[in-house]
Amino acid sequence: MHLYQRLPIFVFEIEACENLKFITMAIRFNLDRNGQHLSLADWQRLPQAARETLASCLPGDDDFAARLDEIARDHLGRAVERSVDPASTAWQDTNTLPPGLLRQCELADLTPPDVGDWATLPAFRRYVLTKLSRRDTPNHCFVPAMLEFGLARTPAEL
Incomplete structure (x- = not known):
């Protein structure tokens, strides 16, 4: 069984995150939610088994912060840093599309989703x-994520 088949990884993340060389969106969510910061270099210093343990945590897992601190102490010799920049909470507002999302849609030549569609998306999405x-620059994962979440159409669907 492929790693991505047993972990919370979106289809658009498979290529980059299948071997856990990069940090998954579920892990990013848990880091931001807990005010923790883990550099990519530190992530890649963790043994594969530790990365798999962290990657198996669902978004919003209440045990993630403690688990990460324990793993970091064991393998990095210290607890993880606390984030100095609070994560954006624009995703929590279901009444307004975030300005960055509108900018990415413009950069990708996509029609932004309706606010109603935005509001019905699960919070993690x-x-x-x-x-x-x-x-302010195009993100190569943005369009695939919009397609995966049903907020954009492929040229064949137009």
Whole structure:
């Protein structure tokens, strides 16, 4: 069984995250939710089994922070840092599309979703789209995520 088949990984993440070389969106969510920061370099220093343990945590897992701190102490020699920049909470507002999402739609030449469609998305999916939209440059995962979440159509569907 492939790793992605037993972990909370979106289809658009499989190529980058299948071997857990990169941090999954579920882990990013848990890091942001707990005000923790883990660099990619530190993530890659963790043994594969530790990465799999963390990657198996569902978004919003209440035990994630303690589990990460324990793993970091065991394998990095210290607890993880606390994030100095609070994560955006724009994804929590179901009445307004985040400005970054609108910008990414414009950059990708996509029609933004309706606010009603945004509001009905599960919170974790809203978080993912907001996280993918935080920069002013195109994000290569944004369009695949929009397609996967049913918020964009392929040219064949138009």
